[in-house]
Amino acid sequence: MLRHGESARPYWFKVQLEQRAETGDWVLATQTTALKDVRFYGPFDATGRTLAPAVHTGLSQPFATRPLVSERYLMRLQLPGPGTYTVYARLVGETAPLLALSAWDTAEYLQWRQHKRLFDGICYGILIALLVYNLVLAGIFRDATYGFYIGQCAFALLTLASFNGHAAHYLWGHWPWWQERGNVVLPGLWLIFGTLFARSFLDTRRLPGLDRLLLSLALLAALAALLGLGGQFSTAQTLNEIVSSAGALLAAVAAVVILRSGFKPAQWYLGGQALLFLSVLGVVLVNWNVIDAPFLLANGLQIGVAAEMVVFAIALSRRISGLRTSQTALRLHAAHLAEAAATDPLTGLANRSGLAQKSTQMLADGAAHALMLLDLDRFKPINDAHGHDAGDAVLRAVAARLQAAMRAGDIVARLGGDEFVILLASPLPDDQLEALARRLEAAVRQPVDFQGQALTVGASTGIARSPQDGRTLTELMRSADQAMYQAKQSGSGHAFWGAVP
Structure with missing residues (x-):
């Protein structure tokens, strides 16, 4: 067995098989699909006679050269009788994690391959479902983080399909040039989007040092992709391994720091990273013969990737939910501030600014309206004799009485x-306006109890009507003000603008 870093040149394997039964049907298969050139020669019997034509396949060859339409590279060995048979294999792979061969009974291999394809299909289905779901959400929320997640998910899916051989089988089997490059370019693109997703999701701009390091790793991943396109496979693979290791560490550190600052979705990000780490660790332990788990060796990476992307999708939903909650709170706070800015703090009525805001829409329809301006009589002596607290009590009481006397839209x-x-929302004839003015004046004159004393004020009211007395709030206020002074001078209690000489 040879490991990555030793495999840039051809390696030869000699495999001897002892056949005891009358006939045998075997396959000799590689452990990986990341091999540039694969050649099998034999089997040779004890006399040196070859029993089958040579097999020449690999990433540099079209997919059709792979026997049994297998994603892995293999040679089928149909042995005619008992004896010892020899097979020679020549393997070239600049990016293969290991070079090894395994012998299978053909029927068992085909059954294993069927189960493997079924499991791979489930993992691909999960990733495709996440991809489609988050594409929809990206269209709704228009959040860049979703775009980075979609890129990460898409290139993770294509990388797994490339590693498993399914991309060559179903997508680009007639394009050997890209089969070779896809094995290093696609992981590089996956790492770019994974790094950008981490930056955006965790908002690492709050940690400038870590943020710059993550950006540097994204640039290294882009360089790896470019080198891969240029055919520098070993260098590109080494860069991908550096970026993946350092990126996972930096993103985990950033997530811990951000989590401690109170950003709860960071714990989901850490969970996703941990699942992928444990899956990869399991594969490494199998490769090192620490544990015996063939299923984990064959499927560990895609299990980890699918689990990570599911957790990241949950993290995104939690993040968006948190952002929407924050935005809602900010809108409510802004609305509260706007309402407070438009409200008189003493009486709870609209203030001058609030009146201007509310009247704009009401007067914009051009319909008939009426504005009544009330100025309290004998209010100053109350303030002078009893103090401002007494004056405030009178103003609150008058405000409540005026509000109670009006309709909902006024x-x-x-x-x-x-x-x-x-400001009346709907018009009233002059006689009804006059009657309303009298009722309001009577309500205002009702005594206000303040610390056991009955305080009494009156009101002088000026009435202006739109459109004849003015079309804007300013015009109506000017007309009503002049009418109010006429009422105050004449002692009539109220006056219409049209009646002012």
């Missing part, structure tokens, strides 16, 4: 001091 506002404005 606007009641306090301009400041002892002036109030009422």
Whole structure:
């Protein structure tokens, strides 16, 4: 068995098989698909006679050269009788993690391959479902993090398909040039999007040092992809391994720091990283013969990738949920501030700014409306004799009475001091406006109890109507103000703008 780093030149294997039964049907298969050139010669019987034509396959050859339409490279050995047979294998692979051969009974191999394809299909289905689901969410939320996740998921899927041989089988089996390059270019693109996803999801801009390191790793992954396209497979593979190891470590450190700052979705990111790490660790332990788990050796990477992407999808949903909650809170806070800015703090009525905001839409329809401007009489003596607390109590009581007397669509506002404005949403005939003014004046005159004392004020009301007395709030206020002073001077209690001489 030879490991990555020793395999840039051809390696020869001599395999001797002892056949005891009358006939035998075997396959001699490689452990990996990441081999540039694979040649099998034999089997040779004890006399040196060859029993089958040579097999020449590998990434540099079309997929059709692979016997039994197998994703792995193999030679079928149909042995005619008992005896010792010899097979020679020549393997070339610049990026293969290991060079090894295994012998299978053909029927058992075909059954194992069927199970392997079924399991691979399940993993691919999970990744495709995540890809489609998050494509939809990306269209809805328009969040760059979803774009990076989609890129990571898509290139993880293509990388697994390339490593498993399915990409060559179903996608680009007639394009050997890309079969070779895809094995290093696709992982490089996966690492680019994985690094960008980590930066965006964890918002590592808050950690400038780590953020710059992650960006540097993304650039290294891009360099690896370019080198792979240029045919520098060994160098590109080495860069990919450096980026994947250092990137996982840096992203984990960033996630821990961000989690400690209170960003809870970071724990999901750590969970996804941990699942992939444990799966890869399991594969490494099998390769080192620490544990015996053939299933884990064959499927560990894609189990880890599928689990990681599922957890990352959950992390994204938690992140978006948190962002939407924060945005909702910010909108509510902004609305509260806007409402507070438009509200008179003493009476709870609209203030001058609130009146301007609410009246704009009401007056924009061009329909008939009426504005009533009320100025309290005998208010200053109350303030002077009893203090500002007494004056405030009177103003709150008057505001409540005015509000209670009006309809739901009408606007009641306090301009400041002892002036109030009422803007009627729908028109009333002059006689009904006059009756309303009298009711309001009567309500205002009701005594206000303050610390056992009955405080009484009156009101002078000026009435302006749109459109004849003005079309804008400013015009109506000017007309109503002049009418109010006329009412105050005449002592009539109220006056229409049209009646002012």
